[in-house]
Amino acid sequence: MTTREAAIDAVSKYFDDGGFQAELADLVSVQTSSREEEHRDDLMRYQNVVMRQRFEDMGFSVEIHPNDVLDRAPFLVAKRIEDPALPTLFCYGHGDTVPGEEGRWSQDRDPWTLEVDQTASQERWYGRGTADNKAQHAINMQALRHVIGTRGRLGYNVTFLIETAEEMGSAGLEEFCRANRDLLAADLLIASDGPRFSTAGPDIKLGTRGGLNLRFRLEYREGGHHSGNWGGLLANPAIVLMHALTTLVSRTGEILHPGLKPARIKNSVRDALSKVTVTSGPDDPEIDPWWGEPGLSGAEKVFGWNTFEVLSFITGDPEKTQNAVPPFAEAICQIRFVVDTDPDTFLPLIRQHLKDNGFDDITVEPARMSMLRASRLDPEHPAVAWAVKSIEQTTGKDVTVIPNAGGSLPNDIFLNIIGMPTLWVPHSYTGCSQHAPNEHVLPHLMKEGLEMMTGLFWDLGEGFP
Numbered sequence: 001m002t003t004r005e006a007a008i009d010a011v012s013k014y015f016d017d018g019g020f021q022a023e024l025a026d027l028v029s030v031q032t033s034s035r036e037e038e039h040r041d042d043l044m045r046y047q048n049v050v051m052r053q054r055f056e057d058m059g060f061s062v063e064i065h066p067n068d069v070l071d072r073a074p075f076l077v078a079k080r081i082e083d084p085a086l087p088t089l090f091c092y093g094h095g096d097t098v099p100g101e102e103g104r105w106s107q108d109r110d111p112w113t114l115e116v117d118q119t120a121s122q123e124r125w126y127g128r129g130t131a132d133n134k135a136q137h138a139i140n141m142q143a144l145r146h147v148i149g150t151r152g153r154l155g156y157n158v159t160f161l162i163e164t165a166e167e168m169g170s171a172g173l174e175e176f177c178r179a180n181r182d183l184l185a186a187d188l189l190i191a192s193d194g195p196r197f198s199t200a201g202p203d204i205k206l207g208t209r210g211g212l213n214l215r216f217r218l219e220y221r222e223g224g225h226h227s228g229n230w231g232g233l234l235a236n237p238a239i240v241l242m243h244a245l246t247t248l249v250s251r252t253g254e255i256l257h258p259g260l261k262p263a264r265i266k267n268s269v270r271d272a273l274s275k276v277t278v279t280s281g282p283d284d285p286e287i288d289p290w291w292g293e294p295g296l297s298g299a300e301k302v303f304g305w306n307t308f309e310v311l312s313f314i315t316g317d318p319e320k321t322q323n324a325v326p327p328f329a330e331a332i333c334q335i336r337f338v339v340d341t342d343p344d345t346f347l348p349l350i351r352q353h354l355k356d357n358g359f360d361d362i363t364v365e366p367a368r369m370s371m372l373r374a375s376r377l378d379p380e381h382p383a384v385a386w387a388v389k390s391i392e393q394t395t396g397k398d399v400t401v402i403p404n405a406g407g408s409l410p411n412d413i414f415l416n417i418i419g420m421p422t423l424w425v426p427h428s429y430t431g432c433s434q435h436a437p438n439e440h441v442l443p444h445l446m447k448e449g450l451e452m453m454t455g456l457f458w459d460l461g462e463g464f465p
Contacts, residue, residue, distance in 0.1 A: 004458045007150035011454045015447045025114035027134040028127035034096035034167050040072040043164045046095045047076045051162055058145050069172030073165035080158045087464045088157040090186035093137025094166035097129040104437040124440040131432035135441050136192040139427055143453035155461025159186055170410040171369035177413050187464055188383055189414050189422040194405050195430045202391050203400040205424040207376035209336045211408030212343050213367040216331045224324030238315035238329040244359040249308040253291040259349045261306040262340035269403045272379055273299040283431035302406040306337045332367050339374040375412035376404045383421045386465035394455035
């Protein structure tokens with residue numbers, strides 16, 4: 001049979017026979033932590049050996065391009081041109097991960113070995129990069145492969161970009177895309193990253209919040225000084241920095257400076273989010289209803305507003321605490337922001353605010369190589385309704401449309417710089433422990449992801465929206 005149902009049946013059988021588990025195990029075994037120089041060769045091997053082979057087996061041509069900003073993190077561009085006159089689908093994934101955090105996983109698990117755990121209420125597959133992002137781009141690659149295998153063709157062209165610096169803020173990606181607009185030009189992006197907001201049903205996100213990491217540092221002197229002799233005489237930088245931060249964000253998580261948050265939530269966004277209820281799953285932390293911007297729903301807080309987080313705070317020597325007034329304090333903070341605010345104003349605004357409030361000695365600098373900007377596709381774009389219809393046909397479940405994800409991805413580059421509508425269909429879930437020990441995926445979501453992406457890519461061959 002060369003039907004939509006046959007393609008979905010084939011990808012379902014591929015999963016049930018263990019094919020996808022074996023595929024993911026191979027991908028996880030490559031130690032692609034982009035934050036560590038020692039994994040340079042692993043990042044190149046993932047691109048030039050692991051990914052190249054898989055794309056070429058599907059009839060794609062493959063080119064590896066250098067990253068002029070972070071040279072250990074190359075770009076892979078795979079292309080399948082069935083007819084230059086046909087429209088082009090753009091797909092994206094990232095092969096890099098955060099550090100493995102060896103020794104911190106439960107049951108002494110090796111982060112670079114896919115381990116199946118059937119003892120929990122839901123079976124889990126553990127391994128670094130499972131949720132973020134190896135399983136997700138592998139699902140989309142396998143969906144394309146099964147459409148080709150069933151129909152003999154896609155009915156459109158594909159450009160698939162794999163980067164290896166997403167966990168470094170996609171360092172170099174904007175420069176690469178600006179320089180290669182013609183190479184990457186396409187009519188529609190369909191990609192997968194981040195979690196579903198609920199395991200009960202699929203969702204589509206039309207963009208992302210942006211992310212800006214900042215380093216606040218206050219250094220008064222060299223070396224610590226005995227607190228018995230100098231306490232009360234020497235200013236403590238940790239105390240001063242803590243008070244400085246509380247002029248920016250309240251003890252309940254409300255951003256205090258109006259320039260760091262939107263003036264309001266647009267009616268169209270508020271209407272879309274009124275259909276979204278954010279709840280904690282069985283393995284998620286309990287939501288603190290008193291935290292964040294007052295007067296907003298949970299969905300509005302995480303999808304429609306800005307947040308200010310302190311990610312780390314260091315002073316003195318946490319491992320060997322001394323009875324000494326510390327010489328410095330440093331905090332890494334993060335602002336997640338929606339498209340309704342201008343992130344280019346944040347840094348000068350914060351510096352001026354600190355100066356105006358007597359914190360002149362605190363320095364504030366970007367803490368990552370690049371900033372991911374916010375973006376959002378118009379919910380009225382015809383691709384949205386088309387994708388909802390396709391996924392609902394495959395799964396028999398209602399699809400939730402969310403204006404933008406709470407996390408950050410380089411969607412702005414694809415939507416606004418290259419210029420294509422963008423649809424993100426996630427396959428993970430909020431309790432997956434991405435960026436932490438015990439990262440994992442739920443196999444039933446992987447199977448459903450394979451089926452609905454195969455349906456999407458099949459339907460695309462019947463005509464682009």
